[in-house]
Structure formats: C-alpha cells, structure tokens
Amino acid sequence: MLSNPLIATVIIFAFIAFGEWLSIKSRARIPMLLTAMVGFLIVGWTGILPEDILEKSQFAALGAILIGPAILHMGTMIPFSLLKSQIKAVLISLGGLLISCLLILTVITLIFDYPTAVAGVGPISGGIIALLVTSEKLTEIGLSSLIVVPALVVAFQGVVGMPLALNFMRRYALKLQKDMDNGSFVPMATDEEINGKATDETESNPVKASMTLKLFFVFAGAAVGIVLGELTGVHYSLWCLAIGIAGLKLRLFEPKVLDKSNSFTLTMIGIIFVVMGTMAGVTPQDVLNNLPSVVAILAIGTIGLSIGGYITSKLVKWHPYKGMPVALTALFGFPGDYILCEEVSRSIGRNKQEEKLIFNELLAPMLIGGFTTVTIVSVIIAGVLVQTL
Numbered sequence: 067m068l069s070n071p072l073i074a075t076v077i078i079f080a081f082i083a084f085g086e087w088l089s090i091k092s093r094a095r096i097p098m099l100l101t102a103m104v105g106f107l108i109v110g111w112t113g114i115l116p117e118d119i120l121e122k123s124q125f126a127a128l129g130a131i132l133i134g135p136a137i138l139h140m141g142t143m144i145p146f147s148l149l150k151s152q153i154k155a156v157l158i159s160l161g162g163l164l165i166s167c168l169l170i171l172t173v174i175t176l177i178f179d180y181p182t183a184v185a186g187v188g189p190i191s192g193g194i195i196a197l198l199v200t201s202e203k204l205t206e207i208g209l210s211s212l213i214v215v216p217a218l219v220v221a222f223q224g225v226v227g228m229p230l231a232l233n234f235m236r237r238y239a240l241k242l243q244k245d246m247d248n249g250s251f252v253p254m255a256t257d258e259e260i261n262g263k264a265t266d267e268t269e270s271n272p273v274k275a276s277m278t279l280k281l282f283f284v285f286a287g288a289a290v291g292i293v294l295g296e297l298t299g300v301h302y303s304l305w306c307l308a309i310g311i312a313g314l315k316l317r318l319f320e321p322k323v324l325d326k327s328n329s330f331t332l333t334m335i336g337i338i339f340v341v342m343g344t345m346a347g348v349t350p351q352d353v354l355n356n357l358p359s360v361v362a363i364l365a366i367g368t369i370g371l372s373i374g375g376y377i378t379s380k381l382v383k384w385h386p387y388k389g390m391p392v393a394l395t396a397l398f399g400f401p402g403d404y405i406l407c408e409e410v411s412r413s414i415g416r417n418k419q420e421e422k423l424i425f426n427e428l429l430a431p432m433l434i435g436g437f438t439t440v441t442i443v444s445v446i447i448a449g450v451l452v453q454t455l
Contacts, residue, residue, distance in 0.1 A: 141310020
C-alpha cells in the first residue's frame with residue numbers, strides 16, 4: 067500500500083501539514099520546516115515508514131525540477147530599486163561568516179583536530195554544494211571517516227538556525243508594528259514597486275492572462291538559468307534569481323509571477339519534499355558516533371554567526387534583530403528564509419495590510435543573505451579550506 071505514489075505523498079505531506087498547523091497555533095514560535103524535518107527523521111528511525119518512501123512518493127523528483135522556477139519567482143518579488151539597497155544585507159552575511167569560520171577553525175581545532183574543523187566549517191556556512199565539495203576532498207585524501215561530520219552538520223543546522231532566526235525576526239516584526247502605530251514606519255519600497263503598477267492590460271489581453279503561458283515562461287527562464295550555470299560554472303540558482311530580477315525590470319515577468327499563475331504553494335511543497343530528503347540517510351548510530359564534534363561545530367558556528375551578525379548590523383546601522391537573522395540564513399538558506407518570513411508576517415500582522423508590510427520588510431534582506439551565504443560564499447570557503455588538508 068505504501069508503495070503507491072499518492073499514498074506515500076500524502077504520508078509525507080502530513081508532516082508538512084502538521085508543521086504548518088503547529089506554526090499557526092504557536093504564532094510562528096515553532097517553525098513549520100523544523101517540525102516537518104525532525105518528525106520525518108524520527109518516524110524514519112522507528113522503522114514505521116520504509117526508508118525509500120520519498121522515492122516511492124515521486125513528489126521529491128518534481129520538487130527538484132521546481133527549484134529553478136521558484137528561485138526565478140523570488141527574483142520577481144524583489145524590485146531592482148529595493149535590490150540596490152541590500153548591500154548591507156550582503157555585508158552582514160559576510161560578517162557573520164567571518165566570525166563563525168574563525169571561531170570554528172580555532173576552537174574545534176583545539177578540541178578535536180584541524181580536519182574535523184574544516185569538515186564542518188564549509189557546510190555550516192552554506193548547504194549541499196559546500197557539503198559535496200568537502201566530502202569529495204575528504205574521500206580523496208583518505209579521511210572518509212569524517213564525511214559524516216559535514217553531512218550531519220548540513221542535516222541539523224536548520225534545526226538550530228531556524229528557531230533562533232525566527233525569534234529575532236518576531237522581535238523585529240513587533241518593533242515594526244510599534245513603528246506603524248506611532249507613525250514612524252518608513253517602508254523599504256512602495257507597494258507599487260513591489261506589486262507593480264495597476265493595469266487593465268492583462269485582463270484585456272487573453273495571451274497575457276493565460277495561466278499556462280505565464281507558467282511556461284517561468285519554466286523557460288529557469289531552463290535558461292540552468293544552461294547558463296552549466297556553461298559558466300556560476301551556480302544556476304544565481305542565474306535564475308538574476309533572470310527573475312531582470313525579467314521583472316524589463317516587464318517580461320509580472321511581480322510575484324508564480325502567485326499570479328496560482329502555482330507557488332504547490333511549488334514550495336515540492337521543494338520542502340526535497341529538503342526533507344536531505345535527512346533520509348542520517349541514522350541514529352551516525353548521530354551518536356559523531357555527536358560531540360557535530361554539536362560543538364553547530365554551537366560555535368551559530369554563536370559566531372550571531373556575534374558577527376550583531377557587530378556588522380551595528381556597523382551598517384541596522385537593528386540587530388533585523389541583521390542577525392540575515393547572518394543566520396547560512397544555517398538554512400532557501401526555502402527556509404522565505405518560509406520564516408511568511409510565518410512571522412502571518413503571526414504578527416493584525417490584518418492583511420500589516421502582514422504584507424512586515425513580509426516585504428523581511429523578505430529582501432533574508433533572501434539576499436541566504437544567496438550570499440549558501441549559494442556563493444560557502445562554496446568558496448569550502449573550496450579554499452579543503453585544499454589546506
């Protein structure tokens with residue numbers, strides 16, 4: 067029965083739905099993605115579900131296809147005028163990574179050894195690509211016993227990072243709410259910039275109104291991004307983001323294009339299936355054998371990101387509650403950054419207008435921070451440090 071793709075999909079979907087329900091009931095104090103990932107991991111350990119249930123579902127395969135279109139969609143959510151103001155988010159991300167890496171390389175080397183420190187420092191500053199770079203080098207030089215360290219760091223860094231980032235984001239959202247109440251709130255971008263100018267052109271033009279054509283152009287743009295990634299060596303996610311931003315500026319795409327084609331929720335669900343799959347290969351024995359070094363790397367890395375984010379936020383004159391979550395995006399990246407923005411705005415906003423204002427203030431810096439850390443700098447850090455082994 068569990069081999070049926072629909073039944074397997076519903077079972078996995080149940081973890082996501084329960085996480086969403088718990089997030090709503092806790093007013094976003096418990097992140098949905100955290101609940102879904104940990105619940106899936108624990109149930110998998112008990113043997114209640116077959117190890118290959120994700121493969122049987124086949125929905126994760128769809129989710130992998132949808133990553134490019136989803137990232138392009140993110141680009142259509144960030145007006146170019148707003149993007150130009152996000153240099154501070156980039157600096158905060160870099161500041162957090164700098165302090166985190168220095169602390170890990172110093173403290174973990176003293177407690178354990180230098181290879182263990184290097185095994186953890188790349189992945190904690192990013193995600194899957196940094197994990198692959200680190201694992202390949204460890205295998206090459208005969209340290210395959212350490213491969214489980216970066217794998218566990220990647221598997222559990224979101225468990226540590228998301229609740230902490232969520233706490234800071236909630237506090238900043240409450241500050242924004244007070245600013246709205248006393249009249250001192252100034253949005254980063256106007257509603258017209260974010261949602262586009264009101265026009266009747268789409269309604270009067272059946273071609274532009276077609277949901278199928280809108281979706282096709284998004285997929286075509288993402289396909290171009292993947293081709294450019296293979297040709298240039300620059301990760302395809304950056305190309306997809308750039309195509310989305312440029313397409314919005316040139317009016318090739320509408321703002322929030324997947325929302326307009328009624329496709330974004332299903333896209334995000336598919337991607338969450340992919341993220342949950344990163345936990346599938348972790349066994350209880352893996353956790354126990356490497357628990358001391360993994361816990362130390364996660365704790366020291368998270369402290370370093372928080373300290374670096376705080377210091378850099380002060381230097382660029384951003385509120386720490388706004389800047390520190392940006393630094394912490396290194397621990398989860400996309401889609402966690404988007405999901406947290408959605409959960410916080412939904413839980414703090416007293417009406418739809420407030421939800422939208424809070425969401426718009428949080429989204430751009432979190433997305434830019436996530437792409438800076440996870441997609442770009444983590445790969446550089448991992449690539450450089452593994453050469454020192």
